[in-house]
Amino acid sequence: MQFCWDRYEAQGMGGNPDQRCPFCMGGVRCDLCSNGPCRADVAKDKRGVCGITGDGMAMRMMLLRNILGASTYHYHTEQTINTLRATAKGETPFRIIEKDKLKVFAGRLGITTSGTIKKTTLALCDFVEADFNRKADEPSHIVEALAPEERKRIWKKMDLFPGGIYGEMLRATSSCLTNVDGYYVSLALKALRLSIAMAYQSQIVNEYCQDIIFGLPRPHKMRVDLGVLDPDYVNALPNGHEPFLGFAMVQLARKPEWQNKARSVGAKGVRVIANIETGQEMIQRWEMDDAFYGFTGNWIMQEAVFGSGCVDLFACDMNCSMPIDPAYARKYKIRLVPVSDLVAFEVITERINYEPEKAEEQAAAVQADFGNKLSEPREENSTVSAEIAEKRDAAAAEIAEETDTIVAEANKNTLGEHLEPSRATDNTEKSSELSELLQIEEEPELGKPQWEVEIFLHLIYPKLWKLCPALTNYPKLQILR
Numbered sequence: 015m016q017f018c019w020d021r022y023e024a025q026g027m028g029g030n031p032d033q034r035c036p037f038c039m040g041g042v043r044c045d046l047c048s049n050g051p052c053r054a055d056v057a058k059d060k061r062g063v064c065g066i067t068g069d070g071m072a073m074r075m076m077l078l079r080n081i082l083g084a085s086t087y088h089y090h091t092e093q094t095i096n097t098l099r100a101t102a103k104g105e106t107p108f109r110i111i112e113k114d115k116l117k118v119f120a121g122r123l124g125i126t127t128s129g130t131i132k133k134t135t136l137a138l139c140d141f142v143e144a145d146f147n148r149k150a151d152e153p154s155h156i157v158e159a160l161a162p163e164e165r166k167r168i169w170k171k172m173d174l175f176p177g178g179i180y181g182e183m184l185r186a187t188s189s190c191l192t193n194v195d196g197y198y199v200s201l202a203l204k205a206l207r208l209s210i211a212m213a214y215q216s217q218i219v220n221e222y223c224q225d226i227i228f229g230l231p232r233p234h235k236m237r238v239d240l241g242v243l244d245p246d247y248v249n250a251l252p253n254g255h256e257p258f259l260g261f262a263m264v265q266l267a268r269k270p271e272w273q274n275k276a277r278s279v280g281a282k283g284v285r286v287i288a289n290i291e292t293g294q295e296m297i298q299r300w301e302m303d304d305a306f307y308g309f310t311g312n313w314i315m316q317e318a319v320f321g322s323g324c325v326d327l328f329a330c331d332m333n334c335s336m337p338i339d340p341a342y343a344r345k346y347k348i349r350l351v352p353v354s355d356l357v358a359f360e361v362i363t364e365r366i367n368y369e370p371e372k373a374e375e376q377a378a379a380v381q382a383d384f385g386n387k388l389s390e391p392r393e394e395n396s397t398v399s400a401e402i403a404e405k406r407d408a409a410a411a412e413i414a415e416e417t418d419t420i421v422a423e424a425n426k427n428t429l430g431e432h433l434e435p436s437r438a439t440d441n442t443e444k445s446s447e448l449s450e451l452l453q454i455e456e457e458p459e460l461g462k463p464q465w466e467v468e469i470f471l472h473l474i475y476p477k478l479w480k481l482c483p484a485l486t487n488y489p490k491l492q493i494l495r
């Protein structure tokens with residue numbers, strides 16, 4: 015398998031992974047119409063065929079990227095409001111937990127809070143949805159209610175005070191068509207105005223309303239990193255940005271019958287392990303326990319998470335599931351399920367599009383298939399025998415123990431000091447021992463690593479990380495990190 019680091023290096027020019035096309039690096043290229051692709055150079059007044067400057071090209075592309083971000087953030091917010099509305103009606107497995115926050119937020123928006131919690135919640139949902147749908151020239155009531163007075167004065171003076179987020183996205187997107195707005199200052203002002211709409215209507219509304227349903231973020235302990243993955247358990251990983259089905263999965267996993275389901279196929283139990291922003295939304299609000307076990311990390315760790323061989327289910331809500339994931343799903347027998355209407359993968363046909371009213375049954379359907387757990391080797395076409403794997407684990411554990419000592423010693427050193435040469439040599443020797451326990455899967459090819467090492471399972475990841483510099487000294491070994 016290739017990691018993102020391999021693919022990053024492959025994109026480099028002239029053998030330098032960081033060297034890319036200078037026009038693309040400068041943002042001065044455009045392929046929006048059939049007269050292009052064009053390249054621009056501001057210093058030489060070299061322009062696109064249509065006459066747009068490099069500044070115009072760069073800012074137009076920046077605004078388009080702003081729209082992409084605003085749109086996906088707001089998609090999340092829409093789903094949150096749908097979930098809040100359904101929760102107020104008692105149609106989801108969730109509850110209105112933060113009633114005080116609901117009243118404070120509704121009150122700040124000018125909504126009457128003297129009625130029932132259900133009535134206040136529904137009024138809040140109606141209020142924000144009406145605001146999202148205001149046209150660009152109809153000033154946002156949410157921004158009016160929440161923004162500081164001095165800011166509002168400046169925004170109005172500069173024509174930056176936004177309308178509804180949908181109207182602002184329409185205005186900004188239409189401006190980016192070729193031969194519409196080619197002036198970088200105007201494009202930059204549109205980006206600023208869109209950002210104000212997005213920050214207040216999408217992000218603030220989203221976080222307040224998620225707090226109302228799932229609780230306020232509070233500091234608490236949480237297990238993190240690859241060490242949270244244990245192959246003896248069914249590991250169900252919600253991934254993306256939207257925590258709805260992830261929370262529903264935790265609620266199920268906390269029930270004895272779900273732990274028994276996992277035990278019935280030979281596992282020790284089922285654990286929900288959070289990832290990426292979905293994980294952050296979850297771990298900041300809910301305490302860990304045996305069912306909600308921990309958090310892996312951000313998207314750059316995703317392939318390492320898969321490479322651990324521990325993942326049984328990867329439930330992909332909006333954002334941060336990589337197009338490469340089906341290759342890992344095939345190799346490591348992972349059930350890869352899009353749980354958002356937005357997410358799709360090549361070759362993956364199964365999907366469960368999140369609907370708040372069906373959250374519990376959807377979480378159950380996502381989590382239900384424990385069939386492949388422990389029933390067959392996780393890695394297709396593996397040539398590593400059980401005996402070799404056992405020896406490998408023993409060697410890896412020995413290295414981890416030794417690394418612990420080395421790291422402790424290194425920590426005593428002042429910043430910038432290196433490990434003693436003798437210690438580094440010891441590590442290289444250990445690396446050599448480890449590599450001798452592994453097999454060559456194919457004849458080495460030029461430019462390709464001769465070895466693939468997958469030693470995540472029984473190592474504590476920070477220790478492995480510290481060990482990498484020593485291992486990379488070994489000439490035939492490439493560490494996939």
Ligand code: SF4
Pocket residue numbers: 044045046047048049050051052062063064065066192193
């Ligand atoms: S919009 Fe202008 S700069 Fe972009 S491809 Fe067309 S002609 Fe070239």
